[in-house]
Amino acid sequence: MGKDDKEETGFGFKDRAKAEDTLRLLEQHDMNYRRLTVTGLLRRAKRVLTMTKAEDKIKNIKEAMEVFENWLADLNKDKTDKDEKRTEKKETKVEKNGDDKESSSDEEMEERPAKRDLPADKVPNLGFKDVDAARNTLKELEGRDPDYQQLAVKGLIGSAKRVLTCTRDETKLSNIKEAISVLEKFLDDFDSLHLSKQNNPYLSLGIVRTAAKLAGDNVTDQQKSFIAAYASVNGEYKRLRTVKAEGSDKTWDIVRNSVLKELKEKHAEAKLFSEKDEPTSEHLQLLLWAYSPEQAKVKKVVSETKEEKNEGESRKRRSSARDEESSKKKKE
Template identity: 80%
Template sequence: MGKDDKEETGFGFKDKAKAEETLRLLEEHDMNYRRLTVRGLLGRAKRVLSMTKAEDKIKNIKEAMEVFENWLADLDKNKEKKPEKKDKEDIKEKKDKGSDKESSPDVEMEEKKEKKELPPDTVPGLGFKDKDTAEGTLKELEGRDPDYQKLAVKGLIGRAKRVLTCTRDETKLSNIKEAISIFEKFLDDFDSMHLSKQNNPYLSLGIVRTAEKMSGEDVTEHQKAFIAAYSSVNGEYKRLRTVQETEGGKTWDIVRNVKTLMLGMHMQRRSMEGSSEASYCKL
């Protein structure tokens, strides 16, 4: 917008009064033109400010800019409010036109379930900053599903190696390399000890609930607590990694794996005892 254009239109940012006059003159134009013009004037005002040293001029221009900025802010607020109003009207219309099924308690409960935010499925606090962080990470992974442990560590190694390529600080490089070394040793031990065989797949939530009903009073309180936790994440077992047991403070994936391991050891011991008794009977 040149000098002639400015004089012709009467738009400007000399001071607060000029800014207010500009907004009044713009009222006869469409909203898009008004918005673009005000933004353009703000841009020009900022450039003029950078070249102006007179304190009174700076003060006047800043006041004019404030008028324009407030106008734009109000415009954005009104823009945000309109969709909200429309959404409310849509909701009201749906309620008015809704069928008996839509207003039934079962559907309302279902909607609440859908809106419920589920816990994350990744363990927080894992890292590769240095040796201590790596050791803390492995400690945090103890007792969790073996396949997840391996996957998490591999992921951390990959991220650590990418960070190495863009890091120049020698101390950081050394610390990250130590962390990688610890993780790589973990993976070597993991494979040599065949820990993947200890992975215990989860039964689906439907099967678990059916088993609970069939077991009747034989279900322990601890088992009920696990089923409740499993149900709270809609049977998405990965999310149990961040759902804590009420009593011990451990997450349910660890609690479940420990119980499963103990049960396996108990069954193995019983099996060995049975074999010993059979051998004794043969004597």
């Protein structure tokens, strides 16, 4: 990727922060483009390493590569899981007759809510028509994931600038330009204060379930409510932006960030893993909020717990359906 391409796309691998920013920018593209881009960046990073002697640069590039490699590993894991599920469905269909296939379809609908039934994954009431709208936007974003704040504001600025090219009303033009100034100042402050470092990336729902099992009775009611909310959106953390916490006007993403800020300060010097590479009690308190300062290691040493309730109910329904069919055949 040449210099001009880097400046135009914003993609890069100079350090961990740049790699994470690259993944955020890629979210607006389709998955195939994201995979190809990350793979290409990894190849370029490896070539750069062979020509670099500065220890600090080598360290930074290797950390960026780790971010990309973990992303690809998670992507491949998801693909493998989906392939296994598709294989299981095909095998089940071969064993079943037509009536049972219809029953299987009903089971799948019950176990996996349709996307349209899930909460939205974008914060509402964001705008740029004037200064008040811009300020209200920043207020709506306050307390949310810093990465999402930055991405949302960048998106609004881009939309605002496109609107400017097709607007002739002088008042509207002036209002939008003032709004853009407010939003751009936010981005300037965001960079100067290094707010991206305060982002709390989410761990998978399966790891959170495992943490809950390991924590035993040391799971608070608030943590249980968070885990239930996380499960209600199928582990799609972006949807927590529109799900309000119980007894609160704030959504779960804001509540989570607030709690994690206190926990990270409280356990700043705490040991995260035992000698057996098991999460310590302090670490578990972070994991219960789907967060860890050592995400890469957690993904390697902590297994995921799948929800067993629906699987049990499915087996019962399938068994009942077979028994009923067998009874019908005997009567005939």
